[in-house]
Amino acid sequence: MLNSSPSTHFNLNxxxxxxxxxxxxFYVKRDDLLHPIFNGNKARKFLYYLYLKDTQIKTIISFGGNQSNAMLALSVLARIKHWRxxxxxxxLPQQLRNNPSGNFKYACEHGMSYHEVTEFPIIHPTPESIILKQGGVGAEAEFGIATLANEINQWVMNQQIDDACIFVPSGTGTTAFYLQQHTQLSVYTTPCVGDSEYLKKQWHHLNIDTPRYPIIIPFDQHARFGQPYLPYFEIWQRLLEETGIEFDLLYDPVGWISILKHRHCLAKNIIYIHCGGVNGNESMVDRYNYRFTKSVIMKHSEKCLDE
Ligand SMILES: Cc1ncc(COP(=O)(O)O)c(C=O)c1O
Incomplete structure (x- = not known):
């Protein structure tokens, strides 16, 4: 359960x-443990704003999905900074408006003011407001993602681990891209939202002239992003049972299926970045239950575990 008064204790590293x-x-970089809510790659992407001092900013403006992880992270950031x-x-779907749940519910509890629109409006920033793009895409994300890369670089050196690489599943590709700019290790990624071409276009939009791009492991999408798909649920549950770590239900199943399939092509020591997003699992599990009914999910999971 989330705390209505978010902790300001933010434990980097x-x-x-x-x-x-x-x-x-495998190694897992536990960025999900940075903070109960403001964690994962959202925390890294918005770290720049968390550390901002002596600013005139009073309002954060953003837009996106009604269960977005970035939305929830921003609601906590705004609360910590005393911003609107x-x-x-x-x-909103009628059901969600009448019975708020998941990230939407928690973001509202943290003081988010939401506006339902048919088209996202064009809003211009003022000295007192910042506009943050969907998914935390933007040059300011580099600041926090560089802190993540530095921690990994230091850890690999301290542990004297050679033959290591990094893996992070991609949505916008922002995390993978900036990580690669700040480490000599190879960064591998798999597109979860679009295909490889979509990811390359996203990197192109980041507008940095670099010789170093992450390496894309292509993935044949079996389900549209965010749609319940039983093999994703199965790997998610297996990971929970085998490792005790709860991963997210949107990106991580694609990431792990991809890694396990291509394990032999990657470096010996794979560092998987846990990007948080676990608070969003509640509404995803609801969607699985709604779509398949509990008994189908249980049967499927039991069958898979027996195999
Ligand atoms: C849990 C999780 N994993 C991976 C990603 C992909 O990050 P990016 O959009 O930077 O590629 C996201 C999106 O922020 C996410 O919420």
């Missing part, structure tokens, strides 16, 4: 766990 999945060893948070979203 997250731990790295060693885990075993299907008999293979205006969030624009498409018309």
């Amino acid at each position: 997250s731990p790295t766990d060693c885990i075993t999945v299907q008999g293979q060893t 948070f205006d969030y624009y979203l498409k018309k």
Whole structure:
């Protein structure tokens, strides 16, 4: 359960766990542990704003999905900074408006003012407001993602781990891209939202002239992003049971299926970035239950575990 008064204790330098999945060893950079809500790559992307001092800013404005992880992280950021948070979203489903749940509910509890629109309006920033793009895309994200890269670089050196690489699943590709700019290790990624071409276009929009791009492991999407798909639920549950770590239900199943399939092509020591987003699992599990009914999910999971 989330706390209505968010902790301001933000512990940078997250731990790295060693885990075993299907008999293979991996490292997991536990950015999900940075803060109960303001964690994962959203915390890294918005760190610049958390550290902002002597600013005139009074309002954060953003837009996106009604269960977005970034929305929830921004509601907490605004609360910590004593800023107003205006969030624009498409018309809410009746069910969600009547019974707020998941990230939407918690963001509202943290003081988010939401505005239902048919089209996202064009709003110009003022000295007192910042407009943050969907998914935390933007040059300011580099500041916090560089702190993540530096922690990994330092950890690899301290542990004297050679033959290491990094893996992070991609949405906008912002995390993978900026990580690669701040580490000599190879960063591998798999597109979860679009295809490889979409990801390359996203990197192109970041507008940095660089010789270093992350390496894309293509993935044949079986389901539209965010749609319940039983094999995703299965790997998510397996990971929970085998490692005790709860991953997110949107990006991580794609990431882990991809890694396990291509394990042999990657470096010996894979560092998987846990990007948080676990607060959003509540509404995803509801969607799985609604779509498949509990008994189908249970049967499917039991069948998979027996295999
Ligand atoms: C849990 C999780 N993993 C991965 C990603 C992908 O991050 P990016 O959009 O920077 O590629 C996101 C999106 O922010 C996310 O919420």
